[in-house]
Amino acid sequence: MKRIILHYDMDAFYASIEIRDNPKYKDKPIVVAGGVVTTASYPARKFGIHSAMSTLDAKRLCPGLIIVPVNKEKYMKESKTIQNLVLKITPKVEFIAFDEGFLDITDIISKFSSLESFSSIFRKRIFEITGLTCSVGIGFNKLSSKIASDIYKPGGQFIFKDEDEFIDFIKNKKIRKLPGVGKQFEKILNKNKIFKVEDIYSFSFKELCSKYGNSRGGLLYTYSRGIDYREIEFNRAISSIGNENTFRIPLDSEVEISREIEALFEWAYARLINKKLLTKTISIKIRFSNRETISRSKTRFTTTNDKYTLKEILDELLNSLGLIGDIKLLGVSFSNLEKACNRQLILNNLY
Known part of the structure; x- marks a missing residue:
């Protein structure tokens, strides 16, 4: 039987929660941020504001920007509500972030009149329970469903029924x-x-x-x-590999920070290769002398062990933070891991 995969993606998740809880923010440019933008509302995005941008740069683009502090506990609670709702539909779910996931609906779709009807019911139910909108894509694999969910964002849905429809859309x-x-x-x-x-x-x-x-x-x-050919990994164990280093004397220059990050990356990457793993998420952790601790991560759509690609992502994360000194701890880690042999089996089928 041909697989039917759904991808859902909550729209501007953190910002949407704050707008729901504070109606005065509706239709206004807001960001959820500390020193760096975590999520930007859609009105804010019209000014060119995006995640990982410094709040100073965001303010320059939009002087009237509203900055709301991050409330991670609230967002995690909202995410759990959504995930519990999704799990009532099917246990074949792979949650890839607080605000998105894949569902294998192959076995249950016959209970509904059409793919379009299922998508509409899914979006409507999440809105009724949470007051938040999501975008939905349905396809014949993870790739097609992920790309479909982005086509009519925010709050829309799109369906690829076969490879021909997908290629017609993507080729240009x-x-x-x-x-x-x-x-x-x-x-x-x-x-x-x-x-x-x-x-x-x-x-x-x-x-x-x-x-x-x-x-x-x-x-x-x-x-x-x-x-x-990737499956919905609903039984996947969450694990990570990495390293962190605490400094007796705080780092006080960009050169020192870059040197230490490079060393941590090399150590973590060596473990990734030695254990024959691929990774989807790379994270960086920073603790300052005043004990303030921040972390940033980026998750790819696919797993990889390509050193150039992973280092590029790490550099993007580091540059977005603009660190200059007074750092007591640095850490680099990889998560969302997969055995490299799984990818090789797929590639071998194509030779």
Whole structure:
């Protein structure tokens, strides 16, 4: 039986919770932030404000910006409510963040009149319980459902019924539309005259792997064609590997911070490779001399062990924080782990 996968993504989750609880914020540019933007409301995004941006830069773009402090406990409680609601539909759920997840609805969809009807009921029920909107995508695998949920965001739904519909949609999009293609990788592809997804089709699987490595080359080939064999990992154990270091004398320069982060990354990456693991999430932890502790993380759509890709993400996280000194602790870790052999089995099927 062909799989039917749903991806839901809560719309501007943290900001939407604050707007729901404080109606005076409705239709106004607000961000949930400490020193760095965690979530921006949709009116704020119209000014070019986005997550990981410093609040100073955000204020420059929008002088009238409303900044709301982060209330992680409230957001976690709201997330739990949503997850419990989703689990009443099916146990075959993979939660990938506080505000999004994948559901395998293959076995239950026959109870509903149509995919469209199920999507509408799903969104309506979450809104009735939480007062929050979500965007929904349905597809034939994780890839197609994830891309579908972003098409009519916020508060909409879209369905890909087969590979042909997906390819018709994706082929004329910029190559950045494919999960796993970040800013730096996009620049590399552009230099090689690859600007749109359809530019990939002239290359064989082996050519792409030879040129960009098995991980990135393989994903370019498969994702451009709607191929994604990953299962919904609803029994996956949550684990992480990493390291942190406490400094007797606080770090007081960007050079020292970069040096220590590099060492922590190298140590964690060596463990990742030695244990033959792939990772989806990279995190950084910082504690200042006054004991204030902050952490930032970024989760990719796909797992990888590509050193260049992971280091690029770490650098983005570090740059977004603008650290200059007075740091007592630094940590780097990888989570959302998967055995590398699982990915290799998929790639071997394509040779």
